[in-house]
Amino acid sequence: MRLNEAIDSFIAFILDERGLSLNTIYAYKRDLTKFLEFRGDVDVSRLNLEDIDAFAEFLSSQKLSQNTKSRIFSSLRSFFSYIEIEEISKKSIASDIQVPRKVIKLPNFLTEEEVNKLLETPNLDTPKGIRDRAILEFMYATGVRVSELTNLKLQDLLFDEKIARIRGKGGKERIVPFNDYAEKFLLLYIYEARSKILKKRGEDKVFLNLRGNPISRVSIWKILKEYTLKAGISKNIYPHILRHTFATHMLKNGCDLRTLQLFLGHSSMITTQIYTHLDRKYLREVHKKFHPRG
Numbered sequence: 501m502r503l504n505e506a507i508d509s510f511i512a513f514i515l516d517e518r519g520l521s522l523n524t525i526y527a528y529k530r531d532l533t534k535f536l537e538f539r540g541d542v543d544v545s546r547l548n549l550e551d552i553d554a555f556a557e558f559l560s561s562q563k564l565s566q567n568t569k570s571r572i573f574s575s576l577r578s579f580f581s582y583i584e585i586e587e588i589s590k591k592s593i594a595s596d597i598q599v600p601r602k603v604i605k606l607p608n609f610l611t612e613e614e615v616n617k618l619l620e621t622p623n624l625d626t627p628k629g630i631r632d633r634a635i636l637e638f639m640y641a642t643g644v645r646v647s648e649l650t651n652l653k654l655q656d657l658l659f660d661e662k663i664a665r666i667r668g669k670g671g672k673e674r675i676v677p678f679n680d681y682a683e684k685f686l687l688l689y690i691y692e693a694r695s696k697i698l699k700k701r702g703e704d705k706v707f708l709n710l711r712g713n714p715i716s717r718v719s720i721w722k723i724l725k726e727y728t729l730k731a732g733i734s735k736n737i738y739p740h741i742l743r744h745t746f747a748t749h750m751l752k753n754g755c756d757l758r759t760l761q762l763f764l765g766h767s768s769m770i771t772t773q774i775y776t777h778l779d780r781k782y783l784r785e786v787h788k789k790f791h792p793r794g
Contacts, residue, residue, distance in 0.1 A: 501588050504541045507532045510582045521669040531575035544589045549596055552576065573599045607744040607774070608736060615640060615745060617731040619681075627693035628710060632723050634682075634689035635707060635715075636742070641682035642666070643746030643764055646717045646739040652706045654690070659683060668765035676763055747775045 501509075511529055514520055538555050539547070555576075559569055580594035610618065619636050623629035639649060648666050656665040663677050678686075690706075699712025707715045721739045728737045735741075743764070750760055761772040 501544055502541050503536055503539065503544055503547070506544045506583055506588055507536060507579065509586075509588075510579050513582060514578075524669075527571065528575050528578070531572040532579055534572065535576060544583055545591070547589065547593075548591060549593050552593065552597055570599055573597060608738075608741060609745040609748045610733065610735065610741065612749065614731070614733050614735070615742075615749075618727055618733065621727045621731045624688075627696045630685070630689050630693040631697065631707065632727065634685040634693075635720065635723060636727065637682045637685045638664075638678060639742040640746055641678040642676045643743045643750075644676065645743060645765075646720045648765075649707065649720065650705070650715055650717055653704045654706055655704065657686065657706065659687070666765065669767075672765065672767075674762065674765050744775075747772075751775050 507529075510532070511525065514528060515525055535555055538558055539551055556573070559572065564572075577594050577597040577599060580589075580597060583589045584592055584594055619633065619640065622633040622636070624633060635649065638644070639646075642664060644652075644664075644666055645668070648668055651667060652664065656667075658664070662679070662683055663675050666674050666676050668674060686706075694706075694708065697708050697710060697712055703712070703714070705714040709715045709719055717739065724737050724739065724741065728735070747760060747764060750763070751757075755763075757769060757772055757775075760775065761769055764772060766772045
């Protein structure tokens with residue numbers, strides 16, 4: 501089988517069998533296409549570890565981040581594992597492919613004081629302010645991704661149990677509780693403000709823009725920027741910051757990693773473990789600040 505055909509077969513396999521998000525599928529396709537362009541459309545039976553080493557040398561001459569290289573070689577190892585299992589090639593080289601270590605970049609987060617300032621900033625005398633307070637409270641209470649927030653439907657909010665059904669990456673559904681504050685402002689928004697914003701009946705998305713349409717990810721980012729500036733918070737703000745803040749505060753206050761993984765919808769515990777690094781950094785900073793000999 502030619503390399504191009506084998507890559508198409510692998511992509512079809514992970515699309516049908518692995519339940520991965522389209523973004524992840526596209527990343528696999530891009531990474532393997534890069535290898536195809538480097539090596540050419542040869543028969544896969546001719547590929548060996550020398551080809552991987554030559555490809556690694558080629559990538560080292562490119563202006564790529566360490567994490568990008570790590571992802572590319574992870575894609576290659578998955579691909580070669582597939583062609584071995586499917587007996588497309590008799591050579592076994594997947595286990596010898598070395599995946600470069602990723603650089604751990606600790607995410608930014610807000611302190612509890614900063615979160616309180618942020619949440620109290622929207623003007624509750626306007627429908628927009630009520631909506632924005634509900635958005636901020638819900639994001640901090642649940643740690644949802646921005647895309648999950650924009651896709652949230654009215655029927656996903658179960659107020660009797662104070663839980664929300666969240667549809668995450670790859671269409672996977674999880675249940676996340678929300679607190680009394682989020683419940684209070686969600687109800688205020690739904691019964692007081694949403695009806696004033698709503699233009700067309702039958703729209704089931706919870707959060708709407710001021711034209712009555714489902715709110716976009718860009719709008720959520722603008723809302724965060726608007727209120728952090730008003731609250732006098734000088735940190736670099738991006739859409740995921742309340743998700744990182746939720747995770748950090750949960751872990752700092754005693755939540756175990758497995759439960760946090762379920763709340764965040766991570767498919768692997770490895771992804772969740774980044775917050776242990778972040779929490780250790782926080783603890784070191786607190787120790788240094790408050791210990792007499794810190």
